[in-house]
Amino acid sequence: MDGKSLSDHAVEYGGKKGAQYSEARFVSSVDENYIARNGEFLSIQEKPTKGIGIRVLFDGCMGFGSTDRLDRKSVENLIDSLIRSAKLTKREEPIGLSEEKTVQTRWKCPVKIPFKDVSDEKKRDFIKDLDRSIKKRTDGLIKNRIIFLNTKQENKYIANSDGSQINSKKSYISILTMLNANVDGKREQRLLGLGSTSGWEWVRKKSLKKRIVKEAIKLVKAVKDAREFEFKKPIDVVVSGDVSGIMAHENVGHPSEADRIMGREGAQAGESFYRDLIEESEIGKIKMGNEKVSIIDDPTMRGSPGYYLYDDECVKARKRYLVKDGYLNQLLLNREYAHAFGTSSNAASRSNSYSREPIVRMSNTFFEPGQYKKEELIEDVERGILMNSFTEWNIDDRRFHSKYVGLETYLIKDGEVTDTMIKRPVLELTTKSILKSIDAVSKDYVSRMAPCGKSDPMQPVPVSVGGPHLRMRDIEVR
Amino acid sequence: MERFDKELLKTAVEEATRSGAKEVIAELIEEDTSQIRFSNSSIDVNKNWDRCYLDLFLSKGRTFSLGKKISTLTIQDPDPKKIKEMVPKEVRKLEVLPKSKLYWGMDDDTHSSYPEVEELYDPRIEVFSERAPKLMDNTIQQSLEAGGKKVSGVLHFGKRKRGLLTGYGNGDTYKTSHCEATIRSFHESGSSGQELVVTRDLSDVEKKLYQAGRKAGRLAKKSANGQEGKEGTYDLIMSPTVGANIFEHLLSGANPIMMIAGMSCLKGKMGEQISSEKLSVKDDPLVSGGMNSRPFDAEGTPSKKTSILQDGVFTGLINNTSSAKLWKFMNWKKLKFWVRPKTTSNSELGQIGMTGTENDPRTLIPKASNYVFEPGTYSLQEMISSSRRPTIYLTSNWYTRFTNMREGEFSTVPRDAMFLIKEGEFKRPLKNLRLKGNLIEMAKSVEGIGNKLKQVKWWEVNTPTFIPHIKIRDCTFTKAKQ
Numbered sequence: 001m002d003g004k005s006l007s008d009h010a011v012e013y014g015g016k017k018g019a020q021y022s023e024a025r026f027v028s029s030v031d032e033n034y035i036a037r038n039g040e041f042l043s044i045q046e047k048p049t050k051g052i053g054i055r056v057l058f059d060g061c062m063g064f065g066s067t068d069r070l071d072r073k074s075v076e077n078l079i080d081s082l083i084r085s086a087k088l089t090k091r092e093e094p095i096g097l098s099e100e101k102t103v104q105t106r107w108k109c110p111v112k113i114p115f116k117d118v119s120d121e122k123k124r125d126f127i128k129d130l131d132r133s134i135k136k137r138t139d140g141l142i143k144n145r146i147i148f149l150n151t152k153q154e155n156k157y158i159a160n161s162d163g164s165q166i167n168s169k170k171s172y173i174s175i176l177t178m179l180n181a182n183v184d185g186k187r188e189q190r191l192l193g194l195g196s197t198s199g200w201e202w203v204r205k206k207s208l209k210k211r212i213v214k215e216a217i218k219l220v221k222a223v224k225d226a227r228e229f230e231f232k233k234p235i236d237v238v239v240s241g242d243v244s245g246i247m248a249h250e251n252v253g254h255p256s257e258a259d260r261i262m263g264r265e266g267a268q269a270g271e272s273f274y275r276d277l278i279e280e281s282e283i284g285k286i287k288m289g290n291e292k293v294s295i296i297d298d299p300t301m302r303g304s305p306g307y308y309l310y311d312d313e314c315v316k317a318r319k320r321y322l323v324k325d326g327y328l329n330q331l332l333l334n335r336e337y338a339h340a341f342g343t344s345s346n347a348a349s350r351s352n353s354y355s356r357e358p359i360v361r362m363s364n365t366f367f368e369p370g371q372y373k374k375e376e377l378i379e380d381v382e383r384g385i386l387m388n389s390f391t392e393w394n395i396d397d398r399r400f401h402s403k404y405v406g407l408e409t410y411l412i413k414d415g416e417v418t419d420t421m422i423k424r425p426v427l428e429l430t431t432k433s434i435l436k437s438i439d440a441v442s443k444d445y446v447s448r449m450a451p452c453g454k455s456d457p458m459q460p461v462p463v464s465v466g467g468p469h470l471r472m473r474d475i476e477v478r
Numbered sequence: 479m480e481r482f483d484k485e486l487l488k489t490a491v492e493e494a495t496r497s498g499a500k501e502v503i504a505e506l507i508e509e510d511t512s513q514i515r516f517s518n519s520s521i522d523v524n525k526n527w528d529r530c531y532l533d534l535f536l537s538k539g540r541t542f543s544l545g546k547k548i549s550t551l552t553i554q555d556p557d558p559k560k561i562k563e564m565v566p567k568e569v570r571k572l573e574v575l576p577k578s579k580l581y582w583g584m585d586d587d588t589h590s591s592y593p594e595v596e597e598l599y600d601p602r603i604e605v606f607s608e609r610a611p612k613l614m615d616n617t618i619q620q621s622l623e624a625g626g627k628k629v630s631g632v633l634h635f636g637k638r639k640r641g642l643l644t645g646y647g648n649g650d651t652y653k654t655s656h657c658e659a660t661i662r663s664f665h666e667s668g669s670s671g672q673e674l675v676v677t678r679d680l681s682d683v684e685k686k687l688y689q690a691g692r693k694a695g696r697l698a699k700k701s702a703n704g705q706e707g708k709e710g711t712y713d714l715i716m717s718p719t720v721g722a723n724i725f726e727h728l729l730s731g732a733n734p735i736m737m738i739a740g741m742s743c744l745k746g747k748m749g750e751q752i753s754s755e756k757l758s759v760k761d762d763p764l765v766s767g768g769m770n771s772r773p774f775d776a777e778g779t780p781s782k783k784t785s786i787l788q789d790g791v792f793t794g795l796i797n798n799t800s801s802a803k804l805w806k807f808m809n810w811k812k813l814k815f816w817v818r819p820k821t822t823s824n825s826e827l828g829q830i831g832m833t834g835t836e837n838d839p840r841t842l843i844p845k846a847s848n849y850v851f852e853p854g855t856y857s858l859q860e861m862i863s864s865s866r867r868p869t870i871y872l873t874s875n876w877y878t879r880f881t882n883m884r885e886g887e888f889s890t891v892p893r894d895a896m897f898l899i900k901e902g903e904f905k906r907p908l909k910n911l912r913l914k915g916n917l918i919e920m921a922k923s924v925e926g927i928g929n930k931l932k933q934v935k936w937w938e939v940n941t942p943t944f945i946p947h948i949k950i951r952d953c954t955f956t957k958a959k960q
Binding site for chain 2 (some may be wrong): 033048050051063070074082094119124143144177180187262265266267270310353395397428437456473476
């Protein structure tokens with residue numbers, strides 16, 4: 001039985017068994033993985049996977065299950081076991097799902113060069129060439145260079161008992177570089193992820209290699225030149241898209257996830273400080289920062305790591321202003337939490353495999369670019385720093401107390417970026433203080449790929465983190 | 479478990495050998511696992527996974543060569559037809575692949591017997607799913623009665639059957655059961671307590687879950703109205719949950735592959751005193767009830783214990799056959815040439831990707847089984863009452879990240895109950911601090927080891943770790959000032 005027929009059968013069978021809602025997601029994918037260290041291949045693998053993930057809502061209780069046995073009987077057994085568990089479960093407040101428009105459609109990522117049309121040798125040559133370039137341009141000072149290349153071709157069919165049926169084809173590619181620079185016993189490490197929903201044509205862009213090599217050169221420069229610096233008073237801080245991206249993701253994207261706000265991730269990924277804000281006031285009236293601050297999560301950006309046109313609950317994807325002109329504007333919602341908030345889903349439901357439950361996720365999250373040139377942000381800084389990249393970071397599980405440690409960071413003096421590099425400056429700030437301190441946003445935009453982790457079992461999904469430069473006033477830097 | 483057919487292993491090994499693979503590992507896994515997730519004191523979702531797969535590791539290359547060609551193939555829902563179709567194709571692919579310079583061969587000894595491991599499988603798991611929702615409802619109730627206002631958590635349980643056959647005829651089959659729970663109780667905004675249950679033995683699982691629920695509830699209540707912590711230097715008492723997370727990062731560096739990848743702060747420190755002499759840790763795949771206990775590893779090598787730290791001295795690495803050979807080659811000046819490099823029985827067909835799902839690539843790597851700390855003499859109460867200097871007691875943490883893994887510089891975020899201890903007594907609950915440190919410096923500053931081991935494995939701890947409370951002097955705490 002093919003995946004579509006099996007999924008349709010699962011939905012029908014769930015209905016027959018009394019499920020209020022049933023949904024089946026058949027996923028067939030092929031992953032190719034290349035791992036190389038210093039140009040030598042450690043592992044090359046092609047991994048085909050297929051299976052079906054099923055959700056049923058029965059008597060207000062949700063069940064999710066998956067199987068790699070792709071026959072009617074196994075799928076029926078799985079649904080029976082989910083319904084049996086639901087019958088044993090008691091909930092005072094039944095789970096509901098928002099009403100959404102039913103859709104029958106198909107969509108795919110635009111691809112010029114499918115991965116299967118590129119030989120294995122060509123893929124290996126790309127990695128070898130990239131490694132050679134990093135080595136050469138950094139005079140061999142990056143002694144440990146690990147490169148991961150992943151290509152993924154994913155075909156998905158989702159059907160649900162509301163009548164939606166969506167076929168999709170997604171092509172995804174990513175490169176992760178782990179670089180260890182060592183100069184005279186001084187060391188720095190950099191993990192850089194880049195990715196795209198496209199075909200092999202993404203790799204052929206000259207800018208890709210150039211960017212990775214440039215980051216490697218900067219890493220070596222940071223090891224060689226950065227020195228300890230003590231800031232006795234608060235200073236102005238300009239952060240690049242690399243840093244503003246992680247701030248948008250951690251400090252605003254995660255707390256905007258409605259399942260966190262309502263406590264569903266409480267035991268592991270944590271809750272959200274938004275809960276307190278929403279209890280005290282209304283969405284749209286909560287001031288988060290000054291009017292220059294708008295933060296977007298947008299899955300519809302073509303070619304981006306977090307690209308999709310319909311989410312895993314068959315809801316049409318759209319651009320979402322999480323913060324608009326300084327005010328909390330929108331949460332990230334799936335159908336369960338849209339129902340809880342008495343609204344419609346904004347298509348934030350994603351799953352990273354047939355074997356994982358779809359949950360509320362980000363896609364591409366960033367500060368909306370403003371009107372200034374980067375230079376204009378800097379020229380108005382008397383004394384400060386420009387933080388171009390970061391190493392260590394973390395944040396508490398309500399997403400309020402965060403820490404970002406700078407990697408490539410320069411001293412700004414009298415409106416100019418100096419050659420003085422600062423070693424590992426630390427921004428240990430609350431979300432509120434970050435958003436309130438921003439007084440200017442540049443118009444440039446740069447992003448990278450990150451695997452965003454959440455839930456249990458953990459299911460990292462590719463997202464892009466990036467954005468424009470931000471200028472933050474009066475910041476305590478350690 | 480009707481899909482588990484030992485004959486599939488034989489078919490796979492024969493097919494791979496006939497097709498020209500020089501070394502073969504066939505590992506057959508069948509799993510039936512379930513999960514209950516709950517929050518706001520109600521069950522949110524019941525989950526079930528049913529999967530069966532055959533992993534094959536294949537290699538080709540001369541016995542004495544610097545690296546070999548390797549490949550790993552996963553066959554989902556395997557049957558003889560799929561094996562006969564897919565295996566020869568994969569072996570043919572090996573021909574065109576470059577050598578992996580990190581792979582130097584597997585265990586070619588023949589092993590006729592394997593050690594008994596206690597408490598791997600409890601037959602009560604077969605009907606546990608019928609009891610589980612009610613058990614969790616009761617656990618939630620216990621936590622609420624002990625002081626929680628709402629309870630979140632997860633219960634993960636199931637059974638697994640594993641069969642292994644290598645081209646050298648090594649391997650066997652066995653089954654395991656598991657039950658892991660995280661219970662997190664919230665009292666008021668910002669105040670919470672967490673407790674874990676990690677067991678294979680279901681005889682008293684009800685008692686364990688209820689105790690954990692009550693403990694989480696008590697901690698949540700006890701940590702209510704926490705005061706803002708002040709930055710500074712404190713002595714630190716780490717609960718087993720915290721210690722397992724931090725020491726996992728240190729101990730995972732006792733692995734040649736991590737050293738080669740620049741991810742270990744233990745590189746170049748073999749034989750040195752790297753921690754307080756109070757600290758002794760073994761990798762122990764035979765420990766009773768260990769969540770990663772097993773009679774043999776992925777090469778079919780009988781399991782055995784390996785000392786990693788003995789009285790603070792870095793004594794041993796986690797190895798498989800390949801990494802042991804590679805390590806000897808890389809350290810030929812220091813190691814005696816006549817001593818045959820030996821595996822420590824830590825070979826795994828481990829995931830090396832980023833998704834954490836079945837899509838991730840796998841390869842043969844050395845990986846720790848269970849870390850087992852040697853217990854000390856202190857009870858938690860004695861640790862607290864003997865604290866004359868300002869001390870912070872951390873019960874849980876998350877988001878440990880490194881500035882530099884090679885140097886061991888990190889910070890982590892305390893969460894759940896955190897208390898200030900002064901003059902040997904609980905002074906008050908604290909909130910909003912961050913622990914910053916260096917793995918080696920912290921290990922050197924271990925001052926006291928608790929007398930009671932607890933097995934820890936959860937969202938923030940991958941390697942099952944039997945660890946007591948640990949006291950460390952002079953730790954740095956920071957906080958967001960603005």
